[in-house]
Amino acid sequence: MKREELLRSREYWLSKIQNSLFNMINDYKKEKKLNQTQLAEKLGVTKGYISQILNGDFDHKVSKLVDLALAFNKVPKIEFESLEETIKNDDEYDFETITLTSDNLKLQILEKNENLIGSNAA
């Protein structure tokens, strides 16, 4: 499968969101040294619900996503970008080789990141 086909798939973007949720909750759980039962009690949800998120399988309503974020003192910022731009930027971004040889290294990384961010760059 080519990269572009994967980027055009539902599965890719769903996995990214589910994994962001997983990391938010897993980081909190580790920071507060809670087990799943304690975390579920704290949030007022079932242990099964927490287990689902920590298994990367969250697929509930948008309102549930908002509730979860707020419960962790975070806000879910959702932005939509052009798929074609995303594919184009993904193609141009060299994930593996960031040159480490020149004084303008920081500038190079910034330039590459700005290409990813697009017109929203400060």
Added chain:
Amino acid sequence: MRKFTVKKIDAVKGRQVFEELVVNFNDGQLSEFEKELIGTTYMSEFKTILSYMCLVADLNSVPTTKFKILSGVKDGIKEYEFKSKHLRVYCIQKENGKIVVLGGKKTNQKSDIIQFRSIKKEYLQSLKK
């Protein structure tokens, strides 16, 4: 005696490099596995596995229900498993990345792990020659 090469997996991009083992000049172990799944209901899971490979390649933490290090390694080369409800993809460690060695279904897990380790052993021995 099998002949081995590796080739980069186009779909997976990140800070780590993901490659697939090519055995006897076939299409690549992951590509061969993908071909078996075309036209089946498993393609969605395959894309999800590729997506988790991307997350791991970009050094994200992911649930152990999606990706884990296999135990019982005796040769010092780490073994990994990407999993979905019905599918498994087995990889080995390489410098700054991973090599996909075998894909299979959950129902064949025991025999697939044996085959995976056999291919791994043969591949690693071929590197010494």
